[in-house]
Amino acid sequence: MTDIHPFVRAFREAAPYIHYLRGKTLVVCLDSALSDEAALPLLAADLNLLAALGVRLVLVYGLQRQVEDLCRQNGIGLAYHRERRITTEAVLQQVKQASGSVAADIQAALSLGFAHAPQPVKRLPVVCGNVLWARPLGVWDGVDMQYSGQVRKTDAVAVNRYLDGGSIVLVAPVGISPIGQLYSLSAYEAAQEIAVAVKAEKLLFLIEENGIFGQDGNICHTLNAQEAEEILRSGCLKNDTEQLLQAAVQALDGGVSRVQILSGRNNGDVLRELFTRHGAGTSLSRQAMTRIRTAQESDIPELAALLAPLEEQGILRRRDKAELERHIRRFFLLENDRQLYGCVALRTFADAPHIGELECLAVSREARDSGYGEQLLAHLLKEARRAGIQRLFALTTQTADWFAERGFQAASADELPFERQEIYRSNRRQSKVMVLDLSLQAA
Numbered sequence: 001m002t003d004i005h006p007f008v009r010a011f012r013e014a015a016p017y018i019h020y021l022r023g024k025t026l027v028v029c030l031d032s033a034l035s036d037e038a039a040l041p042l043l044a045a046d047l048n049l050l051a052a053l054g055v056r057l058v059l060v061y062g063l064q065r066q067v068e069d070l071c072r073q074n075g076i077g078l079a080y081h082r083e084r085r086i087t088t089e090a091v092l093q094q095v096k097q098a099s100g101s102v103a104a105d106i107q108a109a110l111s112l113g114f115a116h117a118p119q120p121v122k123r124l125p126v127v128c129g130n131v132l133w134a135r136p137l138g139v140w141d142g143v144d145m146q147y148s149g150q151v152r153k154t155d156a157v158a159v160n161r162y163l164d165g166g167s168i169v170l171v172a173p174v175g176i177s178p179i180g181q182l183y184s185l186s187a188y189e190a191a192q193e194i195a196v197a198v199k200a201e202k203l204l205f206l207i208e209e210n211g212i213f214g215q216d217g218n219i220c221h222t223l224n225a226q227e228a229e230e231i232l233r234s235g236c237l238k239n240d241t242e243q244l245l246q247a248a249v250q251a252l253d254g255g256v257s258r259v260q261i262l263s264g265r266n267n268g269d270v271l272r273e274l275f276t277r278h279g280a281g282t283s284l285s286r287q288a289m290t291r292i293r294t295a296q297e298s299d300i301p302e303l304a305a306l307l308a309p310l311e312e313q314g315i316l317r318r319r320d321k322a323e324l325e326r327h328i329r330r331f332f333l334l335e336n337d338r339q340l341y342g343c344v345a346l347r348t349f350a351d352a353p354h355i356g357e358l359e360c361l362a363v364s365r366e367a368r369d370s371g372y373g374e375q376l377l378a379h380l381l382k383e384a385r386r387a388g389i390q391r392l393f394a395l396t397t398q399t400a401d402w403f404a405e406r407g408f409q410a411a412s413a414d415e416l417p418f419e420r421q422e423i424y425r426s427n428r429r430q431s432k433v434m435v436l437d438l439s440l441q442a443a
């Protein structure tokens with residue numbers, strides 16, 4: 001096989017994501033720290049690229065840093081209660097000023113189009129929508145939160161109308177009450193409310209950090225709602241990150257199927273997150289994204305595509321379509337985000353019911369070293385035990401060490417069930433025989 005240029009490989013990898021995102025609505029929440037000269041032009045170029053690929057975009061921007069800076073410059077004191085800023089009349093004036101200034105900067109950055117365009121690109125229309133209705137937070141524990149508010153309602157019809165017209169919708173974290181009073185809102189909450197109201201496909205939080213870090217100090221690449229709630233309960237997060245994660249969980253509760261939290265500072269992370277298998281930051285979904293299930297006939301084309309390169313290299317023996325069809329129910333498939341990444345099969349023997357064979361363990365090259373092989377093995381061991389198997393064989397030409405590190409031991413072909421010995425001797429693969437005694441293993 002000739003080497004494939006990395007760009008071609010990457011572009012092909014991106015193709016299903018491009019197809020999937022076309023026509024879908026994405027709500028992007030931009031942390032206030034990112035509206036600066038370093039981050040904004042790069043982010044704006046990537047948002048332009050997304051719009052050019054047919055993604056419908058709503059951009060909610062934060063104002064916290066700008067409001068705090070303005071208050072400091074103007075000698076206006078700031079007070080907080082339960083981690084929310086108390087918005088006095090004077091602070092509200094700074095909110096208005098910051099909002100106008102950041103909106104202008106974002107529009108200017110968006111008007112530049114995407115980088116290295118071969119010809120002038122039509123300017124992306126931006127609509128600054130007053131799409132949020134607000135109500136006051138009121139009095140918390142005896143403290144009047146004044147003009148700090150919460151979202152009362154989102155005008156989803158207006159948002160969709162703007163999006164249908166081909167515009168990007170720019171939303172400030174401010175809302176107006178039915179009596180015309182302006183309230184300052186949390187950008188995280190505003191983005192989450194809009195994402196739920198417009199039934200967005202995804203909600204992206206662009207922040208300074210690379211994602212959410214768990215109790216062990218490592219970044220969490222994927223989280224389901226339950227895991228996110230455990231992190232919230234552990235109290236290991238900084239206050240603003242806690243509010244962010246709470247908003248993410250509420251978005252999942254409200255029906256948004258995917259929330260992604262990632263750095264808006266690392267050049268290109270948004271594109272990596274949306275168009276590559278591994279993503280860039282923390283990806284949250286209601287259910288776990290990785291699952292292992294029994295294969296069906298309709299999986300055969302994808303399964304064959306997964307196995308083909310390994311068969312070509314002689315790592316796995318060739319299985320034609322007829323064989324896959326005959327034995328498809330032996331296979332278990334590992335999927336992440338509905339994409340196939342690995343497989344394993346369990347073969348049983350009529351003449352030796354306590355013996356099983358692990359066959360065809362494979363993980364696609366780009367997904368290796370993520371623990372998928374280990375997960376497939378754990379799943380197969382569970383299935384084998386359920387089937388009453390006590391000794392599990394694996395025949396391998398290049399992966400004996402991998403099995404040995406997981407408790408398998410070298411065995412002789414004579415220990416295989418009789419019908420398998422005959423096949424083993426008739427082919428010339430000279431595979432090593434490895435065996436795991438399940439009766440000695442903890443379930």
Ligand SMILES: CC(C)(COP(=O)(O)OP(=O)(O)OC[C@H]1O[C@@H](n2cnc3c(N)ncnc32)[C@H](O)[C@@H]1OP(=O)(O)O)[C@@H](O)C(=O)NCCC(=O)NCCS
Nearest residue numbers: 360361362363368369370371372373374396398399401402
């Ligand atoms: C073997 C295989 C399934 C492992 O999948 P995976 O998802 O990368 O495995 P995991 O992430 O659970 O484990 C990765 C570890 O296994 C090691 N490993 C991978 N292939 C190995 C091999 N052939 N021999 C020894 N160790 C190996 C990696 O170096 C890594 O080690 P580390 O954790 O110390 O860094 C995958 O490499 C594969 O598809 N190989 C080709 C097919 C094959 O050989 N199948 C077995 C025949 S049935």
